Amino acid sequence: MCGIVAYTGFRDARPILIEGLKRLEYRGYDSAGIAIVNNGLKVRKSAGRISVLENLITHDDLRGTCGMAHTRWATHGAPNDVNAHPHTDASGRIALIHNGIIENYKALRTYLEHRGVEFKSETDTEVLVQLIGHFYTKDLETAVRTALQDVRGTYGIAVVCSEEPGKIVAARKGSPLIIGVGDGEYVVASDAAAIVQHTTQVIYLNDGEMAVVWDDGFKTTTLDAMPVNKEVTELEITLEDIELSGHEHFMLKEILEQPAAMADCMRGRVTVSDGRIHLGGLANLTRELVRTKRFILTGCGTAWHAGLIGEYLFEDLARIPAEVEYASEFRYRNPIIEPGTVVIAISQSGETADTLAALREARDKGALAIGAVNVVGSTIARETDAGVYLHVGPEIGVASTKAYIGQVLVLTMIALYLGRRRHLSQPDLQAYIEALDSIPEKVRQITQQSAEIRVVADKFKDSENWLYLGRGYNYPTALEGALKLKEISYIHAEGMPAAEMKHGPIALITKDMPVVFIATKNSQYDKVISNIEEVRARSGRVIAVATEGDKDIASLAEHVFYVPDVPEPLQPLVTIIPLQLLAYHAAVLRGCDVDKPRNLAKSVTVE
Numbered sequence: 001m002c003g004i005v006a007y008t009g010f011r012d013a014r015p016i017l018i019e020g021l022k023r024l025e026y027r028g029y030d031s032a033g034i035a036i037v038n039n040g041l042k043v044r045k046s047a048g049r050i051s052v053l054e055n056l057i058t059h060d061d062l063r064g065t066c067g068m069a070h071t072r073w074a075t076h077g078a079p080n081d082v083n084a085h086p087h088t089d090a091s092g093r094i095a096l097i098h099n100g101i102i103e104n105y106k107a108l109r110t111y112l113e114h115r116g117v118e119f120k121s122e123t124d125t126e127v128l129v130q131l132i133g134h135f136y137t138k139d140l141e142t143a144v145r146t147a148l149q150d151v152r153g154t155y156g157i158a159v160v161c162s163e164e165p166g167k168i169v170a171a172r173k174g175s176p177l178i179i180g181v182g183d184g185e186y187v188v189a190s191d192a193a194a195i196v197q198h199t200t201q202v203i204y205l206n207d208g209e210m211a212v213v214w215d216d217g218f219k220t221t222t223l224d225a226m227p228v229n230k231e232v233t234e235l236e237i238t239l240e241d242i243e244l245s246g247h248e249h250f251m252l253k254e255i256l257e258q259p260a261a262m263a264d265c266m267r268g269r270v271t272v273s274d275g276r277i278h279l280g281g282l283a284n285l286t287r288e289l290v291r292t293k294r295f296i297l298t299g300c301g302t303a304w305h306a307g308l309i310g311e312y313l314f315e316d317l318a319r320i321p322a323e324v325e326y327a328s329e330f331r332y333r334n335p336i337i338e339p340g341t342v343v344i345a346i347s348q349s350g351e352t353a354d355t356l357a358a359l360r361e362a363r364d365k366g367a368l369a370i371g372a373v374n375v376v377g378s379t380i381a382r383e384t385d386a387g388v389y390l391h392v393g394p395e396i397g398v399a400s401t402k403a404y405i406g407q408v409l410v411l412t413m414i415a416l417y418l419g420r421r422r423h424l425s426q427p428d429l430q431a432y433i434e435a436l437d438s439i440p441e442k443v444r445q446i447t448q449q450s451a452e453i454r455v456v457a458d459k460f461k462d463s464e465n466w467l468y469l470g471r472g473y474n475y476p477t478a479l480e481g482a483l484k485l486k487e488i489s490y491i492h493a494e495g496m497p498a499a500e501m502k503h504g505p506i507a508l509i510t511k512d513m514p515v516v517f518i519a520t521k522n523s524q525y526d527k528v529i530s531n532i533e534e535v536r537a538r539s540g541r542v543i544a545v546a547t548e549g550d551k552d553i554a555s556l557a558e559h560v561f562y563v564p565d566v567p568e569p570l571q572p573l574v575t576i577i578p579l580q581l582l583a584y585h586a587a588v589l590r591g592c593d594v595d596k597p598r599n600l601a602k603s604v605t606v607e
């Protein structure tokens, strides 16, 4: 979603800001803009890609050592030049970039219009900069502080003023902001990806905090002007993590990185030699967790699919009741949280607004909160009582792959960790640990089928409707496989439990309908074979993900992608890999922009 990058220091700001915007591109956006302070304020912005903005400013004299830039993902108002950020106040002295939503913007706009302010855009953001301009009397920090007292909603903002060159005022409530601390220069950004090239020393602003940054210093306070001492910490990501490193797309890079990501996720946690699962983040809460009455797993999109697998894992391996909830629905249905409930918030970014809101709802009602989060120091990570980081490295591809694997893996480890303390025997745990230990190599072998999967993708890429079917542990994989395909190739795909097909969707099956079955050898294998027969009887085109050595399925399916045999609860870790590759190749072959799929955002910070 929207991205913020601002710079003050001694270097020319423009190339730093444009480079920063490119680093934020993956988050999803539909317009971009830049402001430079140097003997006045110069603002340029345009709808479309960053390259459009670059073309626009090629011949401009936009030099200066302080400025800011933004990528916007439209919420209020169409994605056009006028609605793009930065927005300026009526005097043209103050510019602001904003991530989030100002909920009471209509009332504030009416208030300002009655005082003669004329608005240029349809955005909620312009209301905030006009309000700051309204309060401005030669002190930007005070004007921002005063304006924010009147604002309801979420924001991460950066503000500059031509009368106070070299100064950036930043504030956050519900939308992340990080300050990169260099030597005589500072980068304020909504995402570490825009900072890491310049410095790995950072400060994370908390909700309700403000920062004033100038070329040789900064100060941090609460919104109420109370001083706050912030610790400078080391970023965990490297530049290499966020670069293509010779790959055609980030999505492919991240699919291929999954064996290493799984090894990183399990490092020090899954140890074959002592036959134990170590989860340091949960150590202090183990007694409470073992006695949990009910787990609620919540997340959005791909993370919700991981939660669905978690539901099976927790009930199967730990014998603890579990349910998975869409974070967006959970919050608004006044959920019943009984004593002994533990909520697990699952999120790659740790910033998804719906997941955060669900987490807060559960905590407010007394639930213990655990995070399964990738981004270290993110809001969800900080608002949970404890957690298990995914540690799969930054994920840039909008369609989640390695973070999904990390989420499933973390939930598997938690289920085994608790399972052993309840019903699971040591030999059974040992067998799971050994299987987990060998999984990264098995996943690497699956990725070697990429060329064959591409051939299948080519054959079916023009089919506009696909079904994905599975039972038990393979059902969430069907949902995730379908989501991958629709996200990046814009093909309509539905995933569902295989048995549900006959209750309606079977009406769709024709000779033109690819039906992907996840049909590994497990407790429900025979039932799935019956479902395959039902599809074949209606001339549907069957593609199967099956267990190596299963020769029977080859006579039923038009194409089979084989995966190594692993214990049933671990099958989601291998079955999704060919489906990620299938979606990837279909999208590339259809000419889609895999890493920047239309309308999607990597991190959705609005509800």
Ligand code: G6P
Binding pocket: 299, 300, 301, 302, 303, 346, 347, 348, 349, 350, 351, 352, 355, 398, 399, 400, 600, 601, 602, 603, 604
């Ligand atoms: C967006 C992304 C999805 C992701 C979902 C949840 O919709 O496009 O890929 O699954 O948000 O994101 P999170 O960061 O909370 O895992």
